[in-house]
Amino acid sequence: MSATVLYMSMSLDGFIAGPNERADNGLGDGGHRLHEWALAGADAGDRGVGHLTGVDGQVVDEFMATGAVVAGRGTFEPAGGWGGDHHDGVPIFVLTRHTPDSETGQWPLVSYVSDVRTAMTAAKQAAGDKNVLVHGAGTAQLALAAGVLDELEIHVISVLLSQGRRLFDHLGPEHIELERTRVLEGNGVTHMHYRVRR
Amino acid sequence: MSATVLYMSMSLDGFIAGPNERADNGLGDGGHRLHEWALAGADAGDRGVGHLTGVDGQVVDEFMATGAVVAGRGTFEPAGGWGGDHHDGVPIFVLTRHTPDSETGQWPLVSYVSDVRTAMTAAKQAAGDKNVLVHGAGTAQLALAAGVLDELEIHVISVLLSQGRRLFDHLGPEHIELERTRVLEGNGVTHMHYRVRR
Numbered sequence: 001m002s003a004t005v006l007y008m009s010m011s012l013d014g015f016i017a018g019p020n021e022r023a024d025n026g027l028g029d030g031g032h033r034l035h036e037w038a039l040a041g042a043d044a045g046d047r048g049v050g051h052l053t054g055v056d057g058q059v060v061d062e063f064m065a066t067g068a069v070v071a072g073r074g075t076f077e078p079a080g081g082w083g084g085d086h087h088d089g090v091p092i093f094v095l096t097r098h099t100p101d102s103e104t105g106q107w108p109l110v111s112y113v114s115d116v117r118t119a120m121t122a123a124k125q126a127a128g129d130k131n132v133l134v135h136g137a138g139t140a141q142l143a144l145a146a147g148v149l150d151e152l153e154i155h156v157i158s159v160l161l162s163q164g165r166r167l168f169d170h171l172g173p174e175h176i177e178l179e180r181t182r183v184l185e186g187n188g189v190t191h192m193h194y195r196v197r198r
Numbered sequence: 199m200s201a202t203v204l205y206m207s208m209s210l211d212g213f214i215a216g217p218n219e220r221a222d223n224g225l226g227d228g229g230h231r232l233h234e235w236a237l238a239g240a241d242a243g244d245r246g247v248g249h250l251t252g253v254d255g256q257v258v259d260e261f262m263a264t265g266a267v268v269a270g271r272g273t274f275e276p277a278g279g280w281g282g283d284h285h286d287g288v289p290i291f292v293l294t295r296h297t298p299d300s301e302t303g304q305w306p307l308v309s310y311v312s313d314v315r316t317a318m319t320a321a322k323q324a325a326g327d328k329n330v331l332v333h334g335a336g337t338a339q340l341a342l343a344a345g346v347l348d349e350l351e352i353h354v355i356s357v358l359l360s361q362g363r364r365l366f367d368h369l370g371p372e373h374i375e376l377e378r379t380r381v382l383e384g385n386g387v388t389h390m391h392y393r394v395r396r
Contacts (some may be wrong), residue, residue: 012392
C-alpha cells in the first residue's frame with residue numbers, strides 16, 4: 001500500500017542542481033531556477049513568479065502528506081535539516097556514511113542510516129499507510145539500484161539547465177522499466193509520475 | 199511560420215542511444231528500446247508491441263509531413279541514408295565536416311552542409327511553409343547553441359536506459375528557457391513539445 005516516492009525537480013536535460021554546489025550554494029549556480037514553481041507565493045517578489053496553479057498545489061500537497069522522509073545528507077544539510085522537521089513532525093531518515101555533528105544529531109525526528117534498504121524499510125514502517133517522500137539524487141540512485149524505490153514523481157522544468165548535477169547517473173548497465181501513471185501540466189513544470197516495474 | 203523541430207526519442211534519464219554505438223550497432227546496445235513505440239505494427243512480433251495508438255500515430259504523421267530534413271551524419275549513415283529519401287521526396291540536409299563517399303554523394307535529395315546555420319536556413323527555404331524535421335543529438339546540440347532550433351518534440355520513453363549517449367550534453371553554460379506547448383500521452387511514451395524562448 002505505502003510506496004516510496006522520489007520527488008525531484010529536474011530540468012528537461014536532466015539536472016537537479018547547477019554547477020559549483022557547496023554548503024553555501026546548495027542548489028548550485030542557477031539551480032534555484034528548478035524550484036521556482038514550488039516557491040511561487042512564498043518566494044515570488046523579484047522573480048515575478050505567480051501563485052501556484054491547481055496541479056502544482058496538488059503535487060505539493062501530496063508530498064507534504066507523506067508519513068516519513070528519506071533524504072541523503074547532501075540534501076538534508078544544505079536545507080538546514082529543515083530545522084529538524086520537514087513537515088508535520090514525520091520522522092526523517094538521513095542516508096549517510098558519516099557520523100552526524102552534535103547539533104543535528106540531537107533532533108528527535110531525525111535518524112541517521114547508512115544503508116538505503118534499511119532506510120526505506122524503517123521509513124515505510126514509520127509512515128504506516130502513507131507514502132514515503134524520497135529526496136536527493138544520490139539517494140535515488142542507490143534506491144533504484146537496490147530495487148527499493150517504488151515510484152517517481154519528476155517535476156520536469158521547462159528549461160535546459162545545460163550543466164550541473166544530473167538526477168539519473170551511475171545507475172549501472174540494466175534498463176529500469178517504468179510505467180507512467182500520471183502527467184500533470186503545471187505552470188512551467190510538467191509533473192510526471194511513474195511506477196518502477198519489477 | 200515554418201519551424202525547425204527536433205524530433206527525438208529519449209529515455210526519462212536522457213539517453214537517445216545505448217552504449218557501444220558503431221556502424222553495425224547504430225542505436226547502441228539496447229537502444230532499440232527507445233524506438234519500439236514508433237515501430238509498433240511494423241516491428242511488433244517478438245517484442246509484443248501493439249499497434250500505434252492515436253496520439254503516437256498523430257506525432258508520426260506530423261514529422262512525416264515536414265518539408266525538409268536536417269540530420270547529422272551520425273544519424274544519417276547508420277540509418278542507411280533512408281535509402282536517399284526520408285519521406286515524400288523532401289530534401290535532406292546532412293550536417294557533416296567530412297566529404298561524403300561516392301555512393302551517398304550521388305543521392306539527388308541529399309545535400310551535405312558543414313555549418314548548422316546554413317543547414318537550417320537552406321532547409322527552411324526548401325520546406326516553404328512546412329516545418330523542418332531535425333534529427334540527431336549532435337545536430338540538436340549545435341542548433342541549440344547557435345540559436346537556430348525553434349521547437350523540440352521529445353518522445354520521453356518510460357524507461358531508465360542507465361547508460362549510452364545523452365541528447366542534451368555540451369550545451370555550454372547558459373540556461374535555455376523553453377515554453378511547453380503540448381503534452382501527449384502515448385503508449386509507453388510521453389510526447390513533450392516545447393518552443394525555444396529567445
